[in-house]
Amino acid sequence: MGNSRRSNQRSELYSKIYAAVRSVPAGRVSTYGRIASLAGYPGQARLVGYALHRGVDDAVPWHRVINYKGRISLDTGAMAGNIQQALLESEGVVFSENGAVDLDKYVYPEIS
């Protein structure tokens, strides 16, 4: 097979994203942008969110992925956002009153 060029691997992008998300241990969180960089697509944070929204493997801890503000991207107060926060709290992640987490403390990996 010599001709694989850009289009064929729709899965590859998803696979790399899932792998990056899977690398985040329990009790820690990561951001879409950071996952994108780990997956090899720096700057394409939207694709991470889109990939998770589209379809997520069972082994992928999607709830550990939040935005760079330390807040849940899903609508907090709505069902999904509530579930995500509950899952994180069950892993030991503490939310502030404003609904954000201390990225400096929980983000993984801690890159300067």
Next chain:
DNA sequence: CCGTTGACCATAA
């Protein structure tokens, strides 16, 4: 093929 959308990010006000 084109326009719109979206679980984002950075900067500005």
Next chain:
DNA sequence: CTTATGGCCAACG
């Protein structure tokens, strides 16, 4: 703290 704007790129209709 919030709101607005521009950029980025794959998937959808």
